[in-house]
Amino acid sequence: MCGIAGASTQNIENVSDVLISISHRGPDGRNFFQDSGVTLCHTLLSTRGQASDITQPSHTACGRWVFVFNGQIYNTVSILKLLNMQHLREKSDTLILSHLIRKYGKEFVRFIDGMFAIVLFDKEERTLHLYRDQSGQKNLYYRFHRGDLFFASELEALLSLTRFAPNVANESSIRFGAHLGYWPGSETIIRDAYRLLPGQILDYRITDKSYDTRFIGTSDYSEKTSEDFNFQNSMASVFETNCKVSLNLSGGMDSSVILHELSKAHSDIRTYTTIYKDCSVEANSEAVLAKQLSKYYGTNHLEFEVSRESYIESLVESYGVLDEPNYNVSVPVYNLLAKFQGSKEPKEKVLFSGDGGDEIFWGYPHYERSYRIDRLSKIISSPFLTKLYKFKRGRQVKFDDPIERWLFFKFWRDSFLETRITEKEISDKLKQEFDFLKEKFSHNTHNCHSTMIADRFFWLAGENFTRVDKIYMNQSIEVRLPFALPSIVHSLDEKIREERNINGKLKKRELREVYSNVLPDFITKRMGKVGWRGPLEEWYNTEMKCMFLDILPNQNSELVKWKKIREKIECSNEWPGKQAHFYLSLAILGQKFKISI
Incomplete structure (x- = not known):
């Protein structure tokens, strides 16, 4: 993981300040490139190989391309095979990317599987290309000023880079976000400051200061097919690191599966969970399960206590770290835990988490509700169901429209805005920004599957992954999410059927069956959903x-x-x-x- 920033101009007097603004994202090194009317800044967090072996901004051997990269590439073996370079001695992501870019130019992104934000400068064509990974794990913010392009890993760093431009609240994103609790689109809280959408590419031409956006097409990032895909082997590629590893452990299936697979690759694992002071047994039930599981696997398990007082003390700081308004009540809990993990010795650098598992294995209750709507639609036509619901509840919902179906579960009626926004306005806005999802939705025979896909692009990329990245990179900790790996998501989508996983009290049935003789029964046979939600009702x-x-x-x-x-x-x-x-x-x-x- 790293921090990146830069601009389509060399007229930046505060390069050192920009590097400082992203230094928490990369404490192991900092460097910048200024030439040909371009500035590229980079700070390094080294988790694979030696920091001295990874120099960015990186130049390709042909001299045409310069790039900065934040993230991890997990299919390096298949890329080396593609390049016929299997015997390459130094196999850092940066070096492999350099060879890939030299061969395929700006279309290199079709071949990589991982989490990333990348900026590529083409000296010959005088163009800048900005990329965000398909799952949306790594943000990349950008802004235009007098036609010049500015970009950074974080909004605060972008505003530091463009301190000469006035900052004005973006009423649009705030009004839309007030009905969801966050805003998953490209707009930010600052007017004229944006972020790339998941899988989006921005191509900027320096000569005439024009740009276009497009999306990463069908990826060739892996030789895996639905026939030869191996779930466990794919997860193993995410576990590669020369650092000590740790895991946020709950009593749920997702983090338990990751612990089992992680234990195959690493013998010394530190696990964490939170316990809530002066709270009910129910509020701390997951901590009990996590402790049991840690003993089962022999991890170095640490329980971090969060009290009402510490929650109150950290509330302002915690929400401030995110740079975007957010309704998640557990943000201070996550931030307190991350600060605790960041203070440990030896220093935590690589942390694993089960985020993204619910959005593959049908883990949320609203998926079952969506499935029931699909079944009802076989008896009652969707148009008639829409009319019937409006008659009974006064709410217009096109249940056969994937985005309107998703909003049916997620939309809040807000009475605190001076000017209200309708559900249709939000639906139209999401359809406009996420037009590329039409193709993904069209492949599904059930709209309940589309509900899960919408969660990945709206909730995961817009709230979950953004929150995780901001909070943990603020402590210089890289979080890896095996269940968000694009190749895993794509392959499991072709294998896992909703009928078996959401129809009944025992959710994630297929995942439980795979690990039924591996994980203990108190994990695989436990009903009910486990979460990290702070006990605000009690506090x-x-x-x-x-x-x-x-x-x-x-x-x-x-x-x-x-x-x-x-x-x-x-x-x-x-x-x-x-x-x-x-x-x-x-x-x-x-x-x-x-x-x-």
């Missing part, structure tokens, strides 16, 4: 209530009815819900970026 008290009120503005703005939010909190001693956390994070970021919201 909420007068102190937390007062802090919420201290954070929120006293006066309404042209965008938000802040007084109405305050009134809701003031009039009750019960936790106001996750919607309040979206507005808390919004107020915190307004202060951080000095923008009026």
